[in-house]
Amino acid sequence: MKQLLIVEDDPGLQSQMRWCFTEDIDVSLATDRNSALAAIRRFEPEVVTLDLGLPPDPGGASEGFALLDDILRLAPTTKVIVVTGREDKENAVKAIGMGACDFYQKPLDADILSFVVHRAFRLAELERENRELSAHPIDTSVKGIVAASPEMLTICRTVEKVAPTDVTTLIMGETGTGKELLARALHDLSQRSDKPFAAINCAAIPENLLESELFGFEKGSFTGATQTKQGKIESANGGTLFLDEIGDMPMALQAKLLRFLQERVVDRVGSVRPIPVDVRVVCATHRNVQELIDRGDFREDLYYRISEIVLDIPPLRERQGDPLIIARSLLKSLGTQLDRPNLTFSEDAVQAINGHPWPGNVREMINKVKRAIIMADGKRVTAEDLQLESCEAAIEAQLNLRQVRENAERRAITQALHDTGFNMSQASRLLGVTRPTLYNLTDKYRIETTAVVPAT
Numbered sequence: 001m002k003q004l005l006i007v008e009d010d011p012g013l014q015s016q017m018r019w020c021f022t023e024d025i026d027v028s029l030a031t032d033r034n035s036a037l038a039a040i041r042r043f044e045p046e047v048v049t050l051d052l053g054l055p056p057d058p059g060g061a062s063e064g065f066a067l068l069d070d071i072l073r074l075a076p077t078t079k080v081i082v083v084t085g086r087e088d089k090e091n092a093v094k095a096i097g098m099g100a101c102d103f104y105q106k107p108l109d110a111d112i113l114s115f116v117v118h119r120a121f122r123l124a125e126l127e128r129e130n131r132e133l134s135a136h137p138i139d140t141s142v143k144g145i146v147a148a149s150p151e152m153l154t155i156c157r158t159v160e161k162v163a164p165t166d167v168t169t170l171i172m173g174e175t176g177t178g179k180e181l182l183a184r185a186l187h188d189l190s191q192r193s194d195k196p197f198a199a200i201n202c203a204a205i206p207e208n209l210l211e212s213e214l215f216g217f218e219k220g221s222f223t224g225a226t227q228t229k230q231g232k233i234e235s236a237n238g239g240t241l242f243l244d245e246i247g248d249m250p251m252a253l254q255a256k257l258l259r260f261l262q263e264r265v266v267d268r269v270g271s272v273r274p275i276p277v278d279v280r281v282v283c284a285t286h287r288n289v290q291e292l293i294d295r296g297d298f299r300e301d302l303y304y305r306i307s308e309i310v311l312d313i314p315p316l317r318e319r320q321g322d323p324l325i326i327a328r329s330l331l332k333s334l335g336t337q338l339d340r341p342n343l344t345f346s347e348d349a350v351q352a353i354n355g356h357p358w359p360g361n362v363r364e365m366i367n368k369v370k371r372a373i374i375m376a377d378g379k380r381v382t383a384e385d386l387q388l389e390s391c392e393a394a395i396e397a398q399l400n401l402r403q404v405r406e407n408a409e410r411r412a413i414t415q416a417l418h419d420t421g422f423n424m425s426q427a428s429r430l431l432g433v434t435r436p437t438l439y440n441l442t443d444k445y446r447i448e449t450t451a452v453v454p455a456t
């Protein structure tokens with residue numbers, strides 16, 4: 001709720017002013033310098049109306065100026081509107097010079113006062129938003145990635161270090177977390193950036209076509225092969241090959257891919273002449289590869305080959321600070337594209353963005369923000385425009401103790417496992433639980449209990 005402090009020593013005027021404001025503003029009152037400063041400490045009002053003629057100098061302005069000075073030192077972001085007598089232009093100008101944001105002249109006019117106060121609230125809000133935005137790095141050093149969370153910033157730093165090398169990288173993460181974006185960043189930041197980036201989605205191509213898509217084929221090698229065709233791997237020569245959804249690659253092809261990764265030659269379908277290809281390979285999957293290996297659906301030797309470096313992107317809901325700054329960045333970029341620049345999120349939209357679990361991650365957010373830009377009536381995008389639960393529901397969700405506890409447990413266990421090199425005994429000691437309890441918890445939260453072993 002917005003907080004307004006009215007500093008006015010005349011009780012009649014005080015109550016008249018009090019009634020100028022609707023219920024969405026919480027009004028507190030003070031009659032002198034001390035009670036005003038106490039109210040500022042207690043309620044932290046965004047806006048203060050300050051009558052310059054306060055006791056012990058009700059006829060002059062010395063006490064009012066002293067209080068203005070105090071307020072701006074104590075709470076410099078507060079918007080102070082000085083209230084002066086009708087002919088008191090000189091003091092109004094002096095107050096503005098000291099840092100007051102506006103002035104208002106008696107006698108009281110409810111409409112004008114309300115207008116001036118609302119304008120000051122808006123200014124305070126814009127300044128707050130601006131401070132929040134500049135407090136966070138919006139664009140990371142990796143092009144296209146907006147992030148503020150420590151997890152994502154660490155991943156960006158890893159990308160910068162890994163990009164110039166040729167190590168095979170596996171990117172893991174839920175759908176829409178930015179796996180392809182990172183794969184492109186690995187390419188763009190490498191010496192291969194002026195060579196092709198060839199991407200193929202192993203889950204989107206039927207099994208019988210995937211082999212010829214990847215490895216190419218010779219003319220006449222099967223019905224319909226009327227001419228020789230290069231595969232994706234060859235077309236990436238000199239550059240980067242991105243194998244998306246590698247977890248969905250059929251077993252038979254996994255063997256052929258492994259041979260390529262070991263020998264760096266491709267055999268086109270229907271050909272016995274191996275063709276050398278120089279590519280950097282980046283793979284991605286949203287699946288739990290360890291589970292696939294345990295079920296016999298993924299070759300363990302291939303896994304070690306593709307996971308020289310693993311980038312594990314956490315889902316958006318676990319990246320503190322990211323949902324809001326990504327949403328704001330999207331509002332700006334998509335708003336400009338859709339010819340609706342200068343939109344901002346309302347307070348309930350901000351709460352809802354922070355409280356939503358984002359199962360579709362950034363891709364879901366893009367869709368919701370795009371829709372909201374089209375639907376928003378005024379300059380403010382609401383939770384309803386975003387089709388998200390409103391503020392109260394989001395706050396309730398955040399205040400669900402079980403959820404809060406589970407998130408904290410999940411984070412602590414992951415951290416302890418990493419810190420101890422996945423040694424369950426040490427990790428359980430660090431966490432102050434028994435080993436069986438730790439096993440139960442890692443099962444419950446489906447946390448990997450083994451480190452990714454780099455290929456030798």
Ligand SMILES: Nc1ncnc2c1ncn2[C@@H]1O[C@H](COP(=O)(O)OP(=O)(O)OP(=O)(O)O)[C@@H](O)[C@H]1O
Pocket residue numbers: 144145146147173174175176177178179180181182286326362363366
């Ligand atoms: N941190 C981020 N900052 C800005 N945009 C992002 C970020 N992460 C993802 N995006 C955007 O979200 C969309 C989805 O990202 P991307 O396609 O890389 O995800 P993905 O994990 O590969 O998804 P899928 O598994 O469904 O293929 C893209 O438009 C991408 O530009």
